[in-house]
Amino acid sequence: KIQDGCDNFCTFCIIPKVRGRASSRPVADVLTNVRKVVEFGFKEVIITGVNIGRYNHNNTDFESLVEQMLDIPGDFRIRISSIEPDGYTDSFFRLFKHPKLAPHMHICLQSGSEEILMKMRRMYTAKLFKEMASKLEELHPGFSLTTDIIVGFPGETDLCFQQTCDFIEAMDVSYLHVFPYSERDDTEAVNILPKVRFEKIMKRSQFLHGLSR
DSSP states (O other), X not given: OOEEOOSOOOTTOOHHHHTOXXXXXXXXXXXXXXXXXXXXXXXXXXXXXXXXXXOEETTEEHHHHHHHXXXXXXXXXXXXXXEOSOSOOHHHHGGGGSTTEXXXXXXXXXXXXXXXXXXXXXXXXXXXXXXXXXXXXXXXXXXXXXXXXXXXXXXXXHHHHHXXXXXXXXSOOSEEEEEEOOOOTTSGGGGOSSOOOHHHHHHHHHHHHHHHO
């Protein structure tokens, strides 16, 4: 775990209120942790946190931290866990040429509808996600991309849901994590209308599970 907390304040999420604002673990602590688990004999180190792409400690950003991890000697690989699709460039994508970095990213999407992403107050667009995924596939053919989808967010019409389905079908996604929207007290989404009926949420979830298979 390299990071905790979040500054995004998405309308459905309570993490900033329960875990606080974003904070990054010191670089030296992270690298010491990796060295220790490699010495224990573990073969894969998974980088985790709430919003790991926003890692920054004393001007060391996420890309630089991953580079330093990859420089650690030993027979192991590194996998990047769930990450937000913003702020990544060819400079970051080049890291996947390194044999120690697993050719896989779990990039959060949540919805293929630009309207719903705005209601969620996500810090990216579906268009940006598509551009990022296309660039990864272009640079690293066969790259494994997995993602999250929240189904039944307030205001998700049949059209919005169809946009998500069309978006997923157009992408070469390896696997979908499908989450039925669940209301959390003290979030802005509680006040967003109209609500989607539970039966419809379940039906949409089942459809996306089938699409993933």
